[in-house]
Amino acid sequence: MKPFHYERASTVEEACSMSTESEESCFLAGGTTLIDLLKLNVMRPAKVVDVRNVDMDTVDLLEDGGILIGANVRNSDLAWHQKVRRDYQALSEALLSGASPQLRNMATVAGNVMQRARCPYFRDNYSPCNKRSPGSGCAALGGYARSHAVLGTSEHCIATHPSDMCVALAAFEAKVRVEGLAGTRDIPFSDFHLLPGDRPDREHAIDPGELITGVVLPPNVEGASSVYLKSRDRASYEFALASAAVSFALVEGRIAAARIALGGVATKPWRAFEAENCLEGNEPSSELYEEAAALAMEGAITQPDNAYKVPLARGLIVRALAIARERVEAQV
């Protein structure tokens, strides 16, 4: 591990100024991603700013009916929060499907949003990897790529975005609140994670020295139900091969405000906008779900090892839509 300078901040301002003092700095929250990557020598910051004492660990109800989730709120606490379980069920389910209870007790919301790829070539520190070492190449292209992405890929990177929580946040149209020395801004979730393009090392729309202080969730659509489904190699403690977060409401028997986001198949938490458009305004049916699922996976670029993800994700979307409908109808 490369030696680094360690500082502990107790306010947002302190955290931002400590971080801006060094170009190669990063924040420490639960440590469940960062400490591993420091030990593997994959992340090599000159300074680590510990933000665990910064006061941002509450879930606050907003006047419009939404919530502001503090950056340091633990994944377990958020999953079991009463309002999240009632109004944002897919978020609770996504959180509880991630990692293990011990990890969820440590992991924070901001750390989860910022977690790095689980691509073995990124983490092994010797294979060519444009994300870890820009310009070195991508060992996954032409290599073993069973867990890799089929959507949002580029010729420079096909690493999958690993988060479950982020898939639900994408479906609920969250915003990431960041604060820096220049002020505060809210970044729409679909703009927060960047596509790899020709700079896979640039992963987030956050500037150096900016701290995530929270995530804003708008109020869920009246009468909407949601669900998160995840397919993986074993029933717990495993990343998604494919996952789907779905939310919609029924108005006079027709689908309104449909939201579909996918995990395990794309280089960032993936909103399936065309699939949503295909659902909205129509009566729910299995044929319609199949059509939406096909649209969601249109344009997938597969490798020999990961082509199975296309039918897997389509099946998950269809099943998630059917469950969301059952939940909507159970409310009435």
Ligand SMILES: Cc1cc2nc3c(=O)[nH]c(=O)nc-3n(C[C@H](O)[C@H](O)[C@H](O)COP(=O)(O)OP(=O)(O)OC[C@H]3O[C@@H](n4cnc5c(N)ncnc54)[C@H](O)[C@@H]3O)c2cc1C
């Ligand atoms: C064995 C294992 C299995 C896992 N399985 C899953 C899974 O199935 N599904 C899943 O979704 N996740 C899984 N994870 C990942 C886990 O969810 C993340 O490790 C965790 O959410 C990271 O949160 P943290 O608070 O520990 O972040 P840290 O490790 O402290 O930080 C992670 C990154 O976030 C940055 N950061 C932290 N706080 C802030 C802030 N306030 N502002 C800006 N940047 C910040 C850090 O600088 C760092 O780059 C797994 C992890 C492990 C180790």
